[in-house]
Amino acid sequence: MPKPSLNDFLSKASFWPVAEVVGSAWIEHAPFAMWLMDAMRPSSVVELGTHNGYSFFAFCQAAKALGLDTELYAIDTWEGDVHSGHYDNSVYEYVQAVLERDYPERAHMVRTTFDDARPQFPDGSVDLIHVDGRHFYEERVGRPDPRRRSPLLRGRAARRRDVPTGTLGPWRHDPARHRGP
Numbered sequence: 049m050p051k052p053s054l055n056d057f058l059s060k061a062s063f064w065p066v067a068e069v070v071g072s073a074w075i076e077h078a079p080f081a082m083w084l085m086d087a088m089r090p091s092s093v094v095e096l097g098t099h100n101g102y103s104f105f106a107f108c109q110a111a112k113a114l115g116l117d118t119e120l121y122a123i124d125t126w127e128g129d130v131h132s133g134h135y136d137n138s139v140y141e142y143v144q145a146v147l148e149r150d151y152p153e154r155a156h157m158v159r160t161t162f163d164d165a166r167p168q169f170p171d172g173s174v175d176l177i178h179v180d181g182r183h184f185y186e187e188r189v190g191r192p193d194p195r196r197r198s199p200l201l202r203g204r205a206a207r208r209r210d211v212p213t214g215t216l217g218p219w220r221h222d223p224a225r226h227r228g229p
């Protein structure tokens with residue numbers, strides 16, 4: 049097996065400054081998002097859970113800077129949940145305004161539940177899925193394992209993220225990896 053090198057997971061995109069900084073627990077992951085877009089050059093990206101838009105904006109920014117014709121879909125009710133907190137419509141309006149201003153051609157907001165959005169995406173139609181909804185342990189283990197390949201994916205990678213907090217599912221599921229505060 050070839051020896052891994054820094055160039056396997058770093059590129060110039062890893063160091064791009066984030067254009068739109070908003071409140072998010074995802075702040076430190078933007079360099080990874082930018083690198084992933086550079087490395088994968090996906091045709092389609094679907095995000096489950098967008099809230100203020102931080103992660104979605106990072107994927108959009110990278111697609112634009114790289115000159116990709118990626119179609120990007122943000123799926124959220126924009127109502128919040130028990131982990132992110134419930135919020136008012138100004139959050140949806142803010143994300144919509146940024147996307148219309150900066151990424152009007154290929155960024156799409158799908159305002160519905162994840163389950164209701166599913167029929168809009170045929171199997172094998174998505175290159176990259178970012179899963180960032182609620183983080184209940186029961187939802188994680190009671191459903192198909194999110195670490196397994198989704199039929200939505202065309203053939204490359206899925207990205208998921210978990211918040212390392214003791215009350216949240218991933219920490220209970222894998223406490224060695226997700227240490228609580």
Ligand SMILES: C[S@@+](CC[C@H](N)C(=O)[O-])C[C@H]1O[C@@H](n2cnc3c(N)ncnc32)[C@H](O)[C@@H]1O
Pocket residue numbers: 071072073074096097098099100101102103104123124125126127128129132160161162163180181182
């Ligand atoms: C952790 S936040 C997303 C954070 C965002 N990715 C960021 O970069 O900061 C989770 C979001 O998922 C949404 N959400 C949770 N469960 C959902 C569901 N079943 N259908 C649609 N949206 C959902 C909530 O409304 C909330 O805005």
